Amino acid sequence: MTETEVLREWDRRYFWHPFTQMQCYGDDDPWIIDRAEGNYVYDTQGHRCLDAIASLWCNVHGHRHPRLDAALIGQLGKVAHSTALGAGNAPAIRLAKALVEITPPSLQHCFFSEDGAEAVEVAIKMAAQYWCNLGRPEKRLFLTLDNAYHGDTVGAVSVGGFPLFHEVYGHLLFPTLRLPSPYVLQWEDCEGDPEQATAVWLAVLETTLQKQSGEIAAVILEGGVQGAAGILPFPPGILAGAQHLCRAYEVLLIIDEVATGFGRSGKLFSCEWESVEPDLLALGKGLSGGYLPVAATLAAEHVYAAFLAPFGETRQFYYGHTYTANPLACAVALENLALFAEGGVLAALPEKIARLRAGLQRFHGQSWAGEVRQFGLMAAIALRDPGTNAPYPYGDRVEYAVCRRAREMGVYSRPLGDLLTIVPPLSVTAAEIDTILNVLYDAMAEGRS
Numbered sequence: 349m350t351e352t353e354v355l356r357e358w359d360r361r362y363f364w365h366p367f368t369q370m371q372c373y374g375d376d377d378p379w380i381i382d383r384a385e386g387n388y389v390y391d392t393q394g395h396r397c398l399d400a401i402a403s404l405w406c407n408v409h410g411h412r413h414p415r416l417d418a419a420l421i422g423q424l425g426k427v428a429h430s431t432a433l434g435a436g437n438a439p440a441i442r443l444a445k446a447l448v449e450i451t452p453p454s455l456q457h458c459f460f461s462e463d464g465a466e467a468v469e470v471a472i473k474m475a476a477q478y479w480c481n482l483g484r485p486e487k488r489l490f491l492t493l494d495n496a497y498h499g500d501t502v503g504a505v506s507v508g509g510f511p512l513f514h515e516v517y518g519h520l521l522f523p524t525l526r527l528p529s530p531y532v533l534q535w536e537d538c539e540g541d542p543e544q545a546t547a548v549w550l551a552v553l554e555t556t557l558q559k560q561s562g563e564i565a566a567v568i569l570e571g572g573v574q575g576a577a578g579i580l581p582f583p584p585g586i587l588a589g590a591q592h593l594c595r596a597y598e599v600l601l602i603i604d605e606v607a608t609g610f611g612r613s614g615k616l617f618s619c620e621w622e623s624v625e626p627d628l629l630a631l632g633k634g635l636s637g638g639y640l641p642v643a644a645t646l647a648a649e650h651v652y653a654a655f656l657a658p659f660g661e662t663r664q665f666y667y668g669h670t671y672t673a674n675p676l677a678c679a680v681a682l683e684n685l686a687l688f689a690e691g692g693v694l695a696a697l698p699e700k701i702a703r704l705r706a707g708l709q710r711f712h713g714q715s716w717a718g719e720v721r722q723f724g725l726m727a728a729i730a731l732r733d734p735g736t737n738a739p740y741p742y743g744d745r746v747e748y749a750v751c752r753r754a755r756e757m758g759v760y761s762r763p764l765g766d767l768l769t770i771v772p773p774l775s776v777t778a779a780e781i782d783t784i785l786n787v788l789y790d791a792m793a794e795g796r797s
């Protein structure tokens with residue numbers, strides 16, 4: 349057996365993969381990544397693919413960036429890990445300061461964790477304890493959206509809006525209040541009119557707050573797009589309007605920018621488009637440039653202040669993981685921010701986003717394509733059965749076959765339900781955007797054959 353064959357055998361037998369039906373995993377030979385360079389990954393047989401999913405939306409400047417590699421190696425020469433419970437470390441201290449400086453002005457303190465879901469869990473617990481600390485424990489409900497995705501831990505699933513997850517894990521979840529998805533409202537009830545959709549959605553929010561703000565701890569929203577639900581952008585004005593109403597009705601606003609943060613929207617943070625200043629902000633994915641698991645929850649001054657008290661009053665925040673504020677991850681994240689601070693990465697985005705928009709036009713109206721959606725440097729194209737003009741039956745797994753063909757043609761994409769997604773590193777070039785679109789076009793046009 350070759351080494352690849354051995355690894356495939358062990359992969360099938362021992363490695364239980366996330367979100368994967370393991371009974372089918374071995375049907376195609378498992379794909380095993382060996383190394384990567386810039387915007388490309390290489391498998392164990394040396395086949396090269398353009399990384400069109402940015403390692404699941406987290407890679408920013410490409411793989412093996414010399415500056416990020418050097419930052420990691422530099423920190424390895426000092427200390428790999430040291431607990432944040434009761435002690436600091438230089439990269440984490442510097443990173444906390446840098447994040448406070450670059451995030452919206454309301455945010456003044458930074459709490460670290462490891463993954464996006466945890467950054468959300470932290471925000472949920474902070475919001476809950478905030479109201480307890482202020483003597484208003486009856487404010488304990490979270491207001492969330494249909495189709496929301498905030499991660500896979502139990503608290504994050506509770507504030508999520510995926511019916512499947514709620515069916516399976518419903519008995520574990522805490523109850524929430526739920527509003528319609530702004531995108532669905534826009535296209536199903538408002539004939540696509542963005543202004544009308546925003547007005548209707550904000551009116552529903554206000555009615556809910558009028559009735560129940562006395563029981564509501566926080567509203568939680570993704571940063572301008574419901575990403576995991578299939579790249580469903582909000583019409584303009586949702587985030588700013590939600591902030592206005594949250595302030596008026598004394599409810600905290602949590603924005604989850606785990607997917608949209610670090611340039612994905614075209615600005616460093618998606619909040620900047622509408623000058624939104626949330627009370628709590630969750631960051632993850634791109635924070636370390638796609639290198640190591642580190643996440644952060646940024647908090648406003650008044651949130652932080654509610655946790656301050658003389659020792660013994662048990663007002664402190666009860667939360668922390670073993671690897672919180674890991675120095676290696678923080679050192680890489682700091683260098684990631686340094687690369688952004690030089691300006692070139694964000695300045696190059698408008699052209700790339702426009703290139704993606706122009707290139708997506710070709711997919712409109714094709715018999716094998718449904719809706720095409722874009723938010724900044726992320727896009728989704730729905731796959732349709734030309735025979736029925738509907739999605740292929742779930743079990744047919746046609747989108748997996750299309751992605752496999754695309755991979756053979758040198759582009760690494762991944763289906764999201766019946767969608768093909770394009771979420772490349774921000775370092776993708778215009779020519780590489782064209783390549784991704786050309787390959788997906790050919791792979792999709794071939795259909796199920």
Ligand SMILES: *Cc1c(COP(=O)(O)O)cnc(C)c1O
Pocket residue numbers: 463464465466468497498499500570575576604605606607608632633
């Ligand atoms: C990916 C994602 C999460 C979860 O992040 P993990 O690092 O996978 O736990 C949370 N919120 C949003 C909006 C995401 O896209």
